[in-house]
Amino acid sequence: xxxxxxxxxxxxxxxxxxxxxxxxxxxxxxxxxxxxxxxxxxxxxxxxxxxxxxxxxxxxxxxxxxxxxxxxxxxxxxxxxxxxxxxxxxxxxxxxxxxxxxxxxxxxxxxxxxxxxxxxxxxxxxxxxxxxxxxxxxxxxxxxxxxxxxxxxxxxxxxxxxxxxxxxxxxxxxxxxxxxxxxxxxxxxxxxxxxxxxxxxxxxxxxxxxxxxxxxxxxxxxxxxxxxxxxxxxxxxxxxx
Amino acid sequence: xxxxxxxxxxxxxxxxxxxxxxxxxxxxxxxxxxxxxxxxxxxxxxxxxxxxxxxxxxxxxxxxxxxxxxxxxxxxxxxxxxxxxxxxxxxxxxxxxxxxxxxxxxxxxxxxxxxxxxxxxxxxxxxxxxxxxxxxxxxxxxxxxxxxxxxxxxxxxxxxxxxxxxxxxxxxxxxxxxxxxxxxxxxxxxxxxxxxxxxxxxxxxxxxxxxxxxxxxxxxxxxxxxxxxxxxxxxxxxxxxxxxxxxxxxxxxxxxxxxxxxxxxxxxxxxxxx
Numbered sequence: 001x002x003x004x005x006x007x008x009x010x011x012x013x014x015x016x017x018x019x020x021x022x023x024x025x026x027x028x029x030x031x032x033x034x035x036x037x038x039x040x041x042x043x044x045x046x047x048x049x050x051x052x053x054x055x056x057x058x059x060x061x062x063x064x065x066x067x068x069x070x071x072x073x074x075x076x077x078x079x080x081x082x083x084x085x086x087x088x089x090x091x092x093x094x095x096x097x098x099x100x101x102x103x104x105x106x107x108x109x110x111x112x113x114x115x116x117x118x119x120x121x122x123x124x125x126x127x128x129x130x131x132x133x134x135x136x137x138x139x140x141x142x143x144x145x146x147x148x149x150x151x152x153x154x155x156x157x158x159x160x161x162x163x164x165x166x167x168x169x170x171x172x173x174x175x176x177x178x179x180x181x182x183x184x185x186x187x188x189x190x191x192x193x194x195x196x197x198x199x200x201x202x203x204x205x206x207x208x209x210x211x212x213x214x215x216x217x218x219x220x221x222x223x224x225x226x227x228x229x230x231x232x233x234x235x236x237x238x239x240x241x
Numbered sequence: 242x243x244x245x246x247x248x249x250x251x252x253x254x255x256x257x258x259x260x261x262x263x264x265x266x267x268x269x270x271x272x273x274x275x276x277x278x279x280x281x282x283x284x285x286x287x288x289x290x291x292x293x294x295x296x297x298x299x300x301x302x303x304x305x306x307x308x309x310x311x312x313x314x315x316x317x318x319x320x321x322x323x324x325x326x327x328x329x330x331x332x333x334x335x336x337x338x339x340x341x342x343x344x345x346x347x348x349x350x351x352x353x354x355x356x357x358x359x360x361x362x363x364x365x366x367x368x369x370x371x372x373x374x375x376x377x378x379x380x381x382x383x384x385x386x387x388x389x390x391x392x393x394x395x396x397x398x399x400x401x402x403x404x405x406x407x408x409x410x411x412x413x414x415x416x417x418x419x420x421x422x423x424x425x426x427x428x429x430x431x432x433x434x435x436x437x438x439x440x441x442x443x444x445x446x447x448x449x450x451x452x453x454x455x456x457x458x459x460x461x462x463x464x465x466x467x468x469x470x471x472x473x474x475x476x477x478x479x480x481x482x483x484x485x486x487x488x489x490x491x492x493x494x495x496x497x498x499x500x501x502x503x504x505x506x507x508x509x510x511x512x513x514x515x
Contacts (some may be wrong), residue, residue, distance in 0.1 A: 035374050100374040105362035132372035135364035160283065165283065166358045167365070185254065186315060190281045193313045194251040203470060233253055 001239055002121045003027070005170055008156025010127030014146045015039050015178040016209045017199070017228070018124035019087060021144065022111070023214030024232030027120030028081055028088040030111055031067060032136045035099040035113035037092035039124055040085075040212030058076055059061055059136040068093035070110050071102035078117045086213050090114060104132055111139040120224050128139040129156075129163055142239050145192060149176060151182050154191065161192050172238040175199050175231055197234055199227040242272060243302070243328050251316035256315070258322045262308040270308070278316025301331045450482045476479045478512045 003025075005018040013036050015031075022029035031039040032192035064082060065075030067090055081090045093099070113122045127134075139145060143164045146158035157174075164171060169192040176183055178201040185196040199205075203222030210214040215225045250261040256278075262270055273296070274280045280296035282289040292300040293312075302308040358368040366372075457479040460472035 004355050034372060096374045096378045100378070102373070104372050105366055108362045126372075129369060130372045131366040131369040135362055135372075138360060138362065162284070163358070163369075167360060189255045189313065189315070190279070191284070193281050193283055194257070195255040195313075197253060205475040237252070 001007065001027075001119070001142075002115050002123065002140045002145040002150065003239070004123045004125050004136045004145050004164070005146060006125045006160045006164060007145060007153070008127065008129060008158075008160035009153045011145070012138070012148045012153050013175070013199070014127070015124050016120050017044040017144065017146045017175050017177065017238060018207060019209065020205075020216065020228040021085045021232055021235065022120075022122040023216060024229060025118060025122065027122045028090060028114055028118045029122045029124060030090040030114065031092040031122050032107060032111075032132065033126035034071070034092060034102055034104060036126065036133055037067075039089060039091065040209065066091045066098075067091040067107075067110070068095070068098035068102055070095065071104065071106045072098075073103070073106070077113040081114060082209060083116065085124050086217055104135055107132070108131050108139040111136075117180065124175075128190050129159055131154065134163060134167060137167040137169045139169075140169040142173060142235070144167040144173045145171060145194070145233060146175045146177055147158070147171070147188065147192075149188070150180050154188065157188075158191055170238075173197055173231055175187045177201075195234060197227060197231040200224060202227075214238050243268060243325055245272070245325050246321070247319070247322050249322050251318055254315060255313050256318050256322075257313050258311060259309040260308065260323055262302055262325070264302040264306050264308075265304065267304045267331045269299070269301050269303060269329045269331050270325050272310060272323050274312070274323050274324045276316035276319055276322050278314040281313040281315075285512065297326070313368050315441075325433065391472075450486065453478050453482055 003021070005014050005021065007014045007068070015033075015202055019029055019039055021027070029039060030110040067080065068079050069075040070077050077090065082086055111121055111124045121139050123136045123140060125133045127133075133216055145157050145161055145164070149155045161171065171192070174188060174194050174196045176185060176188055176196050177199045179185075179198045181198075183198050185198060189196045200223045202215070204219040204222040204225030204226075205215045208218040208224075211218065215222060215228060219225055223238065243262065243264045246263070248261075250259075252258045256274070256276065257275075261306060263382070264270075279390075280293075281299070292298050292310075295491060298310050298312075300308060300310065337505040341409075353385035358365055453475060457472065457475035460475050
């Protein structure tokens with residue numbers, strides 16, 4: 001089962017949702033943002049969080065093939081999956097030269113190959129509605145829309161929803177991120193045509209993501225962790241993950 | 242005979258209704274919601290998908306006799322969630338456009354406002370744009386690409402001149418690093434690895450000079466009558482190259498002196514040069 005996490009607008013929390021969904025669903029997360037990778041992909045073996053953080057900020061990147069190598073034909077997709085971190089991840093390189101050397105259309109076959117080997121894959125799609133998002137959706141069976149209760153984010157989510165429908169990626173769930181109890185869930189459900197899970201603005205969630213760990217491992221009883229568990233349950237009931 | 246089956250799923254305050262219409266032959270159906278709540282139809286670009294008006298769906302069951310329709314609502318599930326309110330022969334839609342099979346039912350890929358993305362990797366890129374990073378974003382390529390130099394691969398390239406290597410080393414020293422990221426430097430051949438710091442045009446010219454010099458030497462050694470004229474041409478070309486090289490050498494020295502001077506000034510200002 002391949003799940004694409006899309007949203008249209010940047011900065012709405014797609015990567016955080018994708019990473020934590022992969023943790024909950026025991027799936028491999030693929031960082032499909034070829035030019036602006038932002039998943040906690042260091043996945044350094046051992047070491048403290050502090051070290052992991054500092055390495056991450058300094059651009060430290062554990063050695064091994066990444067998605068750039070896969071899409072340039074230098075590595076097999078399964079070889080590039082790293083199992084050393086808290087979540088299995090197929091990280092993406094961070095150099096623009098690496099991104100330019102890729103064949104983005106190879107993403108579909110790469111993701112499918114990982115799904116064959118590991119079962120579940122969560123594809124963290126980039127912002128926008130360019131070809132890279134379309135390729136992630138094309139590979140996916142279903143999608144999760146991540147949005148925020150702002151006009152700009154909702155407008156982009158509507159467009160992402162239309163693209164997902166066009167590419168036959170059914171809507172498994174909608175994550176309304178950084179929302180409070182008075183979030184316009186009915187409006188979002190109406191405009192996007194699916195059930196809405198509210199994910200509160202949670203510092204624990206942001207901290208966990210910055211530390212490169214799923215929130216369930218850091219603060220399992222936090223509101224953020226509970227919301228993401230609900231979202232994962234929703235996805236799991238919609239599709240057999 | 243047209244029959245309707247359904248499936249309702251309730252989650253987080255939203256009921257998702259899936260309808261399966263079966264018919265023995267192609268026909269037109271109108272389906273109305275029977276749940277006590279608003280109908281949230283699928284939308285394209287913010288508008289209800291083709292076939293949906295005022296909470297009712299109108300579409301055509303294709304020749305294979307099967308049509309699926311779905312919508313969402315805030316109402317609680319009930320039996321039946323929807324009903325077929327009328328059927329008729331396939332034909333013209335209300336807006337006059339011809340009905341073209343089942344795809345119309347799921348939102349009308351035939352309409353002009355649909356994205357109509359071809360469902361292949363190449364089709365996606367054609368429709369949505371190639372997400373490749375623009376070449377101008379990559380002024381200095383990744384060092385790792387230096388291993389697959391095309392020039393080295395076929396072995397036909399003469400060795401780089403010493404001057405070129407020296408020049409490259411000078412540049413490296415000046416940058417204080419191997420990669421020497423200088424955005425102002427013109428883009429060069431990304432695949433050319435460690436020769437990146439010299440613009441491609443300069444490298445190509447130097448290679449040509451080397452080739453002409455070698456060819457001129459060969460022609461002189463052979464020395465047959467037939468080749469004499471050709472050898473003279475090559476000798477003229479090699480002489481012109483020498484004059485050009487001398488001019489370029491002076492020019493390089495001049496520019497190098499000037500940039501070294503800039504460097505010294507900046508270092509004494511206490512600002513590190515990257």
